[in-house]
Amino acid sequence: LSHILDTENRHTNITILLWYWPFRTPYSLAGDPCREMYGIPGCHLADNRSLYSTADIVVFHHHDLKAKRQKLPLHLPRSGAQRWLWLSLEAPTNNGNLDPYAGIFNLTMSYRPDADITVPYGKLMRSEAEPGVFTVPRNKTHLACWVVSNFKKRHKRTAVYQRLKNTIPVQVYGNAVKRPLDKNALLPTISRCYFYLAFENTESPHYVTEKLWRNSFQAGAVPVVMGPPRTHYEMVAPHHSFIHVDDFESPEALGRFLTDLAKDEKRYQSYFAWHRNSTVKLFSDWRERLCNICPVYNTLPYKIYHNLTAWARG
Incomplete structure (x- = not known):
């Protein structure tokens, strides 16, 4: 250079x-x-x-x-x-x-x-509105969901999903499972899930895509992220807004944590506190x-x- x-x-x-x-x-x-x-x-x-x-x-x-x-x-x-x-x-x-x-x-x-x-695929912006209380969608009917079009056995996320689904129910959508969602159905569908598996197809540094910004944050689901290290997510995402796969010793331990968290309304809603004075901008x-x-x-x-x-x- x-x-x-x-x-x-x-x-x-x-x-x-x-x-x-x-x-x-x-x-x-x-x-x-x-x-x-x-x-x-x-x-x-x-x-x-x-x-x-x-x-x-x-x-x-x-x-x-x-x-x-x-x-x-x-x-x-x-x-x-x-x-x-x-x-x-x-x-x-x-x-x-x-x-x-x-x-x-x-x-x-x-x-x-x-x-x-x-x-970037998205970024956090200060909200122009007066600080308020974000209303978490009340129509939660599924514990976790995942939209995937590129499903390959060699991806680490595939192995994590295979173990996680044996611990908790995961609703899977997308072309990979022949359950495609059009753009008008994407966010309403994810909004019915407590957690969204924002699993990137690679663990490359700083690679944080619309899976976090749109599919999780804009849908009103707590993202369970896998991709770059936690520190890279912390550089761009709001404090206490996501759950990182690497924080758990196994997918089974992650599944148990998600099950308990969904049952505790106060703890679950704390993951949405950042909405009071911030918003997401997509690029x-x-x-x-x-x-x-x-x-x-x-x-x-x-x-x-x-x-x-x-x-x-x-």
Whole structure:
């Protein structure tokens, strides 16, 4: 990784060209979305490749490169001022081989706090309303539930689930068990569960996805988390808002704890105390993620990732 801070060429109007839409799902760029939707002026989003030569940043979503649905335009001339940005919200173990991208990209965009532009799946916000009492959903009919689409025996979460289900009843939904939930049914279904198994498919550092922010917090279920260490969850989640699998000597011990906790209304409701003065913000709109490049653009040094693999696995 090499870098030089560009202090002489500070931009006030920045053009960000998205070479292709992530997962082939386009959003409207009509008007001035960065200013109108997110209060970020001087930030122009584009998906018209004819603007390539004048774009300050060109963004490439890695998932589509890995799936070979898209290719890098290496045949096109590239100005020295233009920066290419590698975007991935996947854990390192899911990114595949990055060696072919050595010496190509200037910026990284990821959920990781050490990325050039950090875009988390969600974050905690101070509530603008007066402090109040959060009402825990009263329609709890299941002890625990889990929505899973990627069910593989090699995942640690699979082994934990297999043992946990022998101790407590777990309602399982999702494509993996042929019980899919559409987006309108997801949160209402989870709200009927005391606990949600927010099990990530990897234990990669800082990899905390919508399983915590949306499926648990927004549904009104206490998350039982598995993924990065507890300390990484504590960096982003409210105090006393989750239960970490690693805090228990076995899945069976975890199951007994959950059973007892659900029976104690006062203790159970204490996991929702943070709602009194905080709320959750989700980052799911690609336009918002891209617009957030502009406020930090002029603080970013010009650099080249000569070994993207080493950074992604670091």
